[in-house]
Amino acid sequence: MQAKELIHLENISKSFDGELVLDELDLTIRENEFLTLLGPSGCGKSTTLRILGGFILPDKGRVIFDGQDITNTPPNKRNLNTVFQKYSLFPHMNVEDNIAFGLRIAGKSDAYIKDKIKYALKLVNLDGFEKRSPLLLSGGQQQRIAIARAIVNEPRVLLLDEPLGALDLKLRQDMQYELIRLKNELGITFVYVTHDQEEALTMSDTVVVMNQGYIQQMGTPEDIYNEPENAFVADFIGDSNIIDGIMIRDRKVEILGVTFDCVDTGFGEYKPVDVVIRPEDVVLLDPGKGSMDGVVSHIIFKGVHYEMEVTAGGFDWLVQSTVGHPVGTPVGIWVDPYNIQIMNKPESDDEKAVGVEE
Amino acid sequence: MVSRGQKFLERFYIGFVFFLLYAPILILIVCSFNASKARTVWGGFTFNWYVSLAQNEEVMAAVRTSLVLTFSAALIATILGTLACIGMTVMKKNSQSAIMSVTNIPMLNADIVTGIAIMLLFVRFAGLGMMSMLAAHITLGVPYVILNVMPKLKQTNRSAYEAALDLGATPTYAFRKIVLPDIMPGVLSGFLLAFTISLDDFVITYFTKGPGINTISTMIYQQVRRGINPEMYALSTILFLVILVFLWIVNRIQNDEPQAAEAQAKGKVAA
Numbered sequence: 001m002q003a004k005e006l007i008h009l010e011n012i013s014k015s016f017d018g019e020l021v022l023d024e025l026d027l028t029i030r031e032n033e034f035l036t037l038l039g040p041s042g043c044g045k046s047t048t049l050r051i052l053g054g055f056i057l058p059d060k061g062r063v064i065f066d067g068q069d070i071t072n073t074p075p076n077k078r079n080l081n082t083v084f085q086k087y088s089l090f091p092h093m094n095v096e097d098n099i100a101f102g103l104r105i106a107g108k109s110d111a112y113i114k115d116k117i118k119y120a121l122k123l124v125n126l127d128g129f130e131k132r133s134p135l136l137l138s139g140g141q142q143q144r145i146a147i148a149r150a151i152v153n154e155p156r157v158l159l160l161d162e163p164l165g166a167l168d169l170k171l172r173q174d175m176q177y178e179l180i181r182l183k184n185e186l187g188i189t190f191v192y193v194t195h196d197q198e199e200a201l202t203m204s205d206t207v208v209v210m211n212q213g214y215i216q217q218m219g220t221p222e223d224i225y226n227e228p229e230n231a232f233v234a235d236f237i238g239d240s241n242i243i244d245g246i247m248i249r250d251r252k253v254e255i256l257g258v259t260f261d262c263v264d265t266g267f268g269e270y271k272p273v274d275v276v277i278r279p280e281d282v283v284l285l286d287p288g289k290g291s292m293d294g295v296v297s298h299i300i301f302k303g304v305h306y307e308m309e310v311t312a313g314g315f316d317w318l319v320q321s322t323v324g325h326p327v328g329t330p331v332g333i334w335v336d337p338y339n340i341q342i343m344n345k346p347e348s349d350d351e352k353a354v355g356v357e358e
Numbered sequence: 359m360v361s362r363g364q365k366f367l368e369r370f371y372i373g374f375v376f377f378l379l380y381a382p383i384l385i386l387i388v389c390s391f392n393a394s395k396a397r398t399v400w401g402g403f404t405f406n407w408y409v410s411l412a413q414n415e416e417v418m419a420a421v422r423t424s425l426v427l428t429f430s431a432a433l434i435a436t437i438l439g440t441l442a443c444i445g446m447t448v449m450k451k452n453s454q455s456a457i458m459s460v461t462n463i464p465m466l467n468a469d470i471v472t473g474i475a476i477m478l479l480f481v482r483f484a485g486l487g488m489m490s491m492l493a494a495h496i497t498l499g500v501p502y503v504i505l506n507v508m509p510k511l512k513q514t515n516r517s518a519y520e521a522a523l524d525l526g527a528t529p530t531y532a533f534r535k536i537v538l539p540d541i542m543p544g545v546l547s548g549f550l551l552a553f554t555i556s557l558d559d560f561v562i563t564y565f566t567k568g569p570g571i572n573t574i575s576t577m578i579y580q581q582v583r584r585g586i587n588p589e590m591y592a593l594s595t596i597l598f599l600v601i602l603v604f605l606w607i608v609n610r611i612q613n614d615e616p617q618a619a620e621a622q623a624k625g626k627v628a629a
Contacts, residue, residue: 055520075523082524088517092539101535102525146521153525 003030006189007052007157012061014047021047022058023213029157029191034183036192038200039210040236045193046085048210049159052191053082066156080157081150085165087142089134095121095145096130102153120148123182140171147182157189164199176202197237201225209233230343234276241282241318245275245342253342256313258292260335264342274343279318281339284310284325290332296325383598390591397586407592417593420577424557427488427573431495432553438496439503439552440545443511444533458508465501472497473565480566487568494566498559499552506551510544511537547611554604558597 007029014022022044029035037045050056051063054075063071070078081102089098096117103113121127124144134142143163150158160179164172180203183190194200200207201221209216209224209232217229228234231242245255250265255275267273287293294312306324310317312333325331390408394401411417442461446454464472476497480490514537522532538545560575567576574597581590 053520053524055523075520076526076528082521084517084521086515086517088515088521090518090522090536091515101522101527105526105531149521149525 003032005029006031006033006066007191008064009048009051010062010064012048012051012058012063014044014051014056014058014060021213022051025061025213025215027208027215027218029189032187032189033205034180034190034192034203035206035208036194036200036204037208037210038194038197038236039216040195042212043210044213045195045210046161049082049161049191049193052157053080053159054078079155080159081153081155082159082161083143083146083150083163085161085163087134087139087146087166089142089145089149091133091135093134094130095126095132095134095137098134098145099149099152101149106153116152117148120152123151123185124148124178139166140175143167143175144178151182151186151188155188157191158186160190160192162194163192164194164196172199179203201237209236211236226341228276228341228343230346231274231276232346234274234341234343239279239318239320241275241277241279241315243275243277243315245273247271247273247342251337253340256292256315258313260291260340261337262340262342263337264340267342267344272345274345276341276343277317277335277339279307279320280305281335282310282317282319282321283334283336284308284319284321284323285332285334287330287332290334292333294331294333296327296329296331299324299327386591386598387595389588390595392588395586395588407588411589411592414589416572417577417589420572420574423571424573424575427491427495428553428556431492431556432499432549434492435496435499435552435556436503436545436549439500439548440507440541442500443504443507446508447511458504461501461504463501464497465505469559469561470565473562476562477565485568486566488571490566490568491563491571491573494562495556495559498562499556502551502555503545503548506548507541507544510541514540543611543614547608550604550608550611554601554608557604558601 005028007027009025009027009029012022012025012027013020021042025044025048027048037048039045047056051058054070054073054077058071061071062069065078065080090101093101099117099120100113103116108116117130118127121129124147126141126144126148129137129141129145134145137145143166146163147158164175167175176199179190179192183203192200192203201224204221206218207221207224208218211232217224217233219227224233225237228237228240234240234242243255245253247253247264247267247270248259249269250267251262253260253262253264253273253275283290292312294310294317296308297311297316298309300307301324302320305320305322308319308321308325310319310331310333317333389397391403391405392399392401393404393406442457446457449457473494476490476494477486480486480493484490518536518540519532522536523529527535558575560579563573564576564579567573572580574593578590578593578597581587
């Protein structure tokens, strides 16, 4: 069951000063979807959002909104609202006037505006803040006012450009829940831009992983995490062991000189591949009982689990386990065939697991 | 440690410098209240020169001309200068700095050169009169407006402007409601500076004025050449005081700014 298509970005290309930022990007956004554009800085995610908002014109391609071409429509004529990355509240107006700004332009009645302000402030848990100056609010409060100011206009789509980037961890987590709640209560489409993979996985219906102006992978958070399509996605989403391997035949892959069982087929025989294994999927056994033996070389306590490095077969395996082993302990390594992810080697630089700042 | 004597010397020195700087104007002001026409004799205190000044039709005409000319020139210069700043912010770095240097030329150029140049232009194409004076005074004022508005405009938050567009504002409405209040202190001090510079200009006005038109400064010049009339001391004193007041206001506006920004920063930390 798929919702109606609301926005279609059609083969969008954009360069700045001769540098290609978006390359033939094609993306469909459905009604009531929480879609996140995720990627490292410079991947083109913010540019995509600004093209949607109407602040940048694409060099090539079209923006279709509800069946209509809005590529050249200015921002003030688009039925979508943006929550900006930097605090964009109007500093010389109080909270009330900030929220009423769009409604007054639309020529709504005073009673309607008053009602809406009350409703919006309640929605973002800031009742009674009407007369405050935005300059005296905390970062989280300012961002919530910015959200209130956008949603009172009842846009079909809310665009959010790293709205939580400037907040501290605890506040960011609270705001994530708040955004999910808002999206469910309002029933509008959210397009969210972030470089934070946790944020993307927590809130989204659909995650679009971008790098160097290309969409690397698009799917549900579970798909993206469990079935990364290439090394870039695997590396960017969560921690991964990415190891060179050779697909010997269907369901058999050789890693670090040892043959592992896996479930993938159709790669051909003796084909070089990338093998991805999530650190929580590496099982530590007694020496000799696993597929290969190694020695614990590092251990740190992370709260929920221990994070260990195990040197085996000349490779440092990243391992997460609730059971910790002291440095120097000999262990056996075993991986469930279902947890071994086989990927084709990248055909271009764009798909390589490039240095990702975090 | 600073000894008492040292401190006294410091103060004395500063006082002496200021005395030297302002002694001439002080003498002018004193003379404007002197009942005797002789500059070296004190004939008692009087307001007579101010009274007869107010009754002098020729002087009052010059004052009116000055005010109309100065006010319109400052107003037009403020509008043009502010528009120029907005244009410049969307330009690329190189063209922006090129235009910035060009706009500084009237400020650094010798007034007499600017004056003669504008005179030649108008004599050739339009004739001298109120229009040529107005054009000259606008030229004089625009760089000061740009100098005051540009830094303010660079400080403004671009996303606030974009947010206004996003909420349905047309670019003009967004500018009026969001950007203008933000840069208003710069616009205001630009206007006042342009006003002051224009009010107090003699050289450029002298070359571009039409026959029979006088501003306060060209009027004083003419009168003083004919012979000393203490009315002119009174007029000069008023001119000096008016400009002093304007500069004080400009200073207040510019000093209030950093304080407001500080208060804003403090508010953020406190919250």
